[in-house]
Every structure is written in C-alpha cells, then in structure tokens.
Amino acid sequence: MEPLSAGIPREEREESEQEEAAELDIADETALELTIGAREAGQRADVALAELLDLTRSHVQKLLEQYRAKRCDGKVLRANYRLRLGDKVSVNLPAPQPLAAQPEDIPLDIVYEDDDVIVVNKARGMVTHPAAGNLTGTLVNALLYHCSSLSGINGVIRPGIVHRLDKDTSGLLVCAKNDKAHLSLSAQIQSKLCRRLYIAIVRGNVKEDEGCIETLIARSKTDRKKMAVVQEGGRRAVTHYKVSERFGRYTVVQCSLETGRTHQIRVHMEYLGHPLVGDPKYSPLKTGFNIKGQALHAAKLGFYHPVTGKLLEFTAPLPEDMARIMNRLRQHQYS
Numbered sequence: 001m002e003p004l005s006a007g008i009p010r011e012e013r014e015e016s017e018q019e020e021a022a023e024l025d026i027a028d029e030t031a032l033e034l035t036i037g038a039r040e041a042g043q044r045a046d047v048a049l050a051e052l053l054d055l056t057r058s059h060v061q062k063l064l065e066q067y068r069a070k071r072c073d074g075k076v077l078r079a080n081y082r083l084r085l086g087d088k089v090s091v092n093l094p095a096p097q098p099l100a101a102q103p104e105d106i107p108l109d110i111v112y113e114d115d116d117v118i119v120v121n122k123a124r125g126m127v128t129h130p131a132a133g134n135l136t137g138t139l140v141n142a143l144l145y146h147c148s149s150l151s152g153i154n155g156v157i158r159p160g161i162v163h164r165l166d167k168d169t170s171g172l173l174v175c176a177k178n179d180k181a182h183l184s185l186s187a188q189i190q191s192k193l194c195r196r197l198y199i200a201i202v203r204g205n206v207k208e209d210e211g212c213i214e215t216l217i218a219r220s221k222t223d224r225k226k227m228a229v230v231q232e233g234g235r236r237a238v239t240h241y242k243v244s245e246r247f248g249r250y251t252v253v254q255c256s257l258e259t260g261r262t263h264q265i266r267v268h269m270e271y272l273g274h275p276l277v278g279d280p281k282y283s284p285l286k287t288g289f290n291i292k293g294q295a296l297h298a299a300k301l302g303f304y305h306p307v308t309g310k311l312l313e314f315t316a317p318l319p320e321d322m323a324r325i326m327n328r329l330r331q332h333q334y335s
Helices: 010-022 045-053 057-065 139-146 179-190 264-271 320-330
Strands: 030-035 069-071 088-093 110-113 117-122 170-176 195-203 210-219 227-230 235-246 250-257 296-304 311-315
Touching: 030 045, 045 057, 045 088, 110 311, 117 139, 139 170, 170 179, 179 296, 195 264, 195 320, 210 264, 227 264, 235 264, 250 264, 250 320
Parallel strands: 170 296
Antiparallel strands: 030 088, 069 088, 110 117, 117 170, 195 250, 195 296, 210 227, 210 235, 235 250, 296 311
C-alpha cells in the first residue's frame, strides 16, 4: 500500500517536511553539525549516521523519520540519501527521557553496608543497571528494594552506581547511598586511590610473569557491540597484569586497572594474544569448561570511607564456576 503522501507533488511534500521539522521543540535537544568524510561518502545516510553517532541504524531511522536531520541546503535528510564527500549535515538529538528503575526483591550478596556505602559481591549474569533490553532484574533494581536511599548523581536509571561490572563479570562493587559518598568514591576512582584487583583465566601460556598493557580503546568499526585497540581516536587504557598460576594451555592472571574503559581487561588480554576463557565476544571458541560468560572476577576492592576516611578493603572468593575450572586445571583435566 502506498503512503498517503504518494500522490502529492515532490515539491509540496518537501515543503511540508520542512515546516514539520521547523515546528520541533528543540529547546532540550543536542544540535550536532557533521561534515561527511571519505569514509562515509557514498553510504546511505542512515548507515553513515549510525556509525558517526554511535547509534543503532533503527534509532537513526526513527530520528530521520522525525525530520531531525537536515542537509546543508536545508532539506530534510532522508534515510536512503547517498552522502557526498564534504556534505554538511545538521542533526538534533532529542534529550533522553529515562524511565525510573523500580525496586525488585532480588537477593543480594552484601559484603559490607553502613549509612553511606554498600559493597556487594555481584553474581555473574546480573546486569549492573537498567538499559535497553535489560530494564529489570538488575543490581540497581535489587538495591532500590534493599536500601532506603541511594545517591542521585547518575540519575533515576542508575542511582548509587559509581562504577560497574560487565553482566558476565562477577565480584565486588561499591555503591553510594548519598551524593557526598558518590562524589568521594568517584574522585578516588579518578585519582587511583580506589584499588580494584581482578582474577582472570585466559587461554595460552602468558609469556611474561608480569607486565603493563597501555593502548587506546574505542568502539570496534566492524562490530558495534565490541571494543577494540586502535591506533588513534580512542581513549587511553592501562591494565597491569601478573601471572599467578600456569597450566600450559591456560594461565591464571591478576589484573589491576589504572583506567576503567568498557571491556578493558577483556580487550587487553585478547590484544596480548590470551583472551579470557568463556568470553562470548572476544574468545568465541568452544571450551570444555562449564561457564556462562568470561572467566573474570573482581576479587579485591579497597577504598577510603567517604565520611570517616578509614581504608576499607574487601575480598570475594571465586564464584563456583571459576573455582571448578581452577580445580580441573590443577588436576590437569584440560578441555
């Protein structure tokens, strides 16, 4: 079935689109001006903008349908328009409208708690905070049920969250119950006063007993769900590692973070040639070990209490799945 506008002359349709676009309330929007380079030239507008704005193609298509992007001649940008080198495109991104996370009665492994902070041992498989596709069942939903208050600095969708762990990374995570605690903990993370130590089981025999991996990390250009080491345009990422046990085909390493980039340890160990066992994104090879997700555990956490200033240090034992792998490796039962 043809759209209702099919019989309207093209000039009249374009004039109507310009008028609708002009009527948009952009007071709370973010206005972006983009210049098309050689990489985007010749691509469809929806494909190129998805890459440039780090959005899904379907999201970009919705923006274009709402007349939120224009060409340099003032005409509405269509999804199938083939961009040209040097084209200038303006895009108005609507202000985000987050939904408030709701409390849920989900069991928590609480390691420490007082009036200002709460330290939990997050289970593998639990998402830290609600996001598209994971609006319930998260650590935040559980915290809202358990705590009478949480810091509000990160908004209603991420209350109390100072730092995060990937869904399939288990271990220690500290959350703030008020804004003063949140600011203190964030500052400690930025200034490296907050200490975080991870245990990882990786493939292969790591050559050096210890080392430092320093690279730039950015979103992968071939898979938007992955991060990658890049030569330029990324953010500085530093991981220190130390071998704790060797098993020939596998190595157990301790990793400490100097920076906190998305998937940092997972990306850096793959870059080193030793991806994490079970990692579905960076080591998709089959493994004989029974683990759902990467063998990565935040085992130690230390920080200064935001009110008393006392140094607090916590440890969390390996989760059952990683402990079983360790036992098999020590008995030379390799996959």
